[in-house]
Amino acid sequence: MENFVFHNPTKLVFGKGMVEKIGEYLKKDGIKKVLLLYGSGSIKKNGVYEKVLRSLIENGIEKVEVSGIRPNPVLSKVHEAISVAREHHVEAILAVGGGSVVDSAKAVAAGFYYEGDIWDAFIGKYNVKKALPLYVILTMSATGTEMNGNGVVTNDKTQEKFYFSSKHVYPVVSIVDPTTQYSLPANQVVYGAIDAISHVMEYYFDVARSDLIDRIDEGIIKTLIETTEIILKEPEDYEARANFCLATTLALNGLTGLGTTGGDWSSHELEHAISALNPEVAHGAGLAVVFPAWMVYVKNKISDKLVSFGKNILGMNGEVSPEEVIRNLKSWYKKIGAPITLKELGFEKSDIDKLTAIANKHAPFGTVIEVKEEDIKKIYEIAYE
Ligand code: NZQ
Numbered sequence: 346m347e348n349f350v351f352h353n354p355t356k357l358v359f360g361k362g363m364v365e366k367i368g369e370y371l372k373k374d375g376i377k378k379v380l381l382l383y384g385s386g387s388i389k390k391n392g393v394y395e396k397v398l399r400s401l402i403e404n405g406i407e408k409v410e411v412s413g414i415r416p417n418p419v420l421s422k423v424h425e426a427i428s429v430a431r432e433h434h435v436e437a438i439l440a441v442g443g444g445s446v447v448d449s450a451k452a453v454a455a456g457f458y459y460e461g462d463i464w465d466a467f468i469g470k471y472n473v474k475k476a477l478p479l480y481v482i483l484t485m486s487a488t489g490t491e492m493n494g495n496g497v498v499t500n501d502k503t504q505e506k507f508y509f510s511s512k513h514v515y516p517v518v519s520i521v522d523p524t525t526q527y528s529l530p531a532n533q534v535v536y537g538a539i540d541a542i543s544h545v546m547e548y549y550f551d552v553a554r555s556d557l558i559d560r561i562d563e564g565i566i567k568t569l570i571e572t573t574e575i576i577l578k579e580p581e582d583y584e585a586r587a588n589f590c591l592a593t594t595l596a597l598n599g600l601t602g603l604g605t606t607g608g609d610w611s612s613h614e615l616e617h618a619i620s621a622l623n624p625e626v627a628h629g630a631g632l633a634v635v636f637p638a639w640m641v642y643v644k645n646k647i648s649d650k651l652v653s654f655g656k657n658i659l660g661m662n663g664e665v666s667p668e669e670v671i672r673n674l675k676s677w678y679k680k681i682g683a684p685i686t687l688k689e690l691g692f693e694k695s696d697i698d699k700l701t702a703i704a705n706k707h708a709p710f711g712t713v714i715e716v717k718e719e720d721i722k723k724i725y726e727i728a729y730e
């Protein structure tokens with residue numbers, strides 16, 4: 346186990362009926378005016394918007410709105426929201442939505458105080474020094490953004506999908522009410538599950554490990570597999586939703602990274618190029634394609650861990666081969682309706698060079714192996730069909 350420091354300042358407020366508490370939390374913190382940020386309308390259809398508004402009014406909190414944050418969010422929208430936040434002198438950001446809304450909110454919160462272009466934080470030219478306080482109502486569990494300091498945004502001019510991290514953008518309060526997710530389409534549940542499973546796997550295959558964290562990892566992934574199957578049949582099974590939601594938060598709030606060297610993250614780099622080139626591709630769908638391909642490429646380096654994965658998570662018995670484990674993981678992805686090849690995502694073979702060029706902007710990456718340009722290309726080739 347590697348040495349570590351663990352500090353997560355986010356207050357996680359979890360459970361039925363918690364959305365209505367948002368106004369009280371803001372009031373307690375002395376906030377009188379917020380920028381309310383949301384996506385393309387799901388919160389109006391499922392009643393979350395109305396609950397938020399009522400709670401803000403009851404607690405005397407003013408709001409200005411920016412809506413229309415799209416999945417795989419873009420920098421130009423972040424710029425627009427920063428201008429609105431400045432013009433109206435808001436004191437905090439309230440993000441209501443999935444990872445795309447929350448990640449945009451983090452960039453807005455940090456960009457509010459920065460005179461340059463906040464993209465500088467994504468390319469390592471600016472180390473965030475200050476941010477507006479961020480409050481979150483999460484309506485889609487997947488990314489873990491509700492309890493971490495990362496934000497992922499695509500620069501719509503350059504097609505670069507990069508992330509930034511800062512201790513200043515951890516949400517102050519994150520409300521997760523599993524009932525708000527009953528309205529999620531089945532494919533988003535599937536992509537959310539695969540994203541969270543992938544977060545745990547990025548750490549599980551890290552070179553440094555601890556038995557305790559391995560067991561926590563295995564518990565989180567098993568829970569995600571079991572609850573996904575229940576939710577797909579019974580979208581309003583509260584216990585399954587609640588366990589699913591908590592598992593996704595724990596997958597990327599720092600817990601699963603304890604004692605590691607920081608995780609591998611190659612599959613995430615490879616995926617971000619996919620959803621940067623085609624923003625219609627959900628992050629979880631891209632991961633379903635690329636993570637197993639990375640496993641195939643590095644299987645000799647992680648063979649023991651793959652066998653543990655097969656036995657302790659997938660319930661495989663007897664002589665278990667790493668190849669079989671990868672096949673079984675892919676079969677489960679297929680069973681729940683996820684794509685498992687680049688071809689299924691609509692890419693042509695000729696796109697591999699474009700994907701390689703985009704991913705290569707961040708290369709080399711990874712800890713299991715150092716992934717360079719030639720490796721990137723080979724992994725995409727494995728992922729193709
Ligand atoms: O825009 P609306 O109308 O809200 O619809 C959204 C969107 O179309 C819909 N949705 C959300 N909650 C809903 C709902 N529909 C019905 N009922 C609800 N309760 O779901 C769609 C997808 O939303 P999005 O926010 O894009 O999904 P997700 O939470 O998976 O976020 C994905 C983004 O997060 C990044 C990804 O790369 C991607 O850009 N990531 C962020 C990370 C982080 N900050 O730590 C880590 C991840 O690895 C990831 O890279």
Ligand code: ZN
Pocket residue numbers: 488540541543544613628
């Ligand atoms: Zn992810």
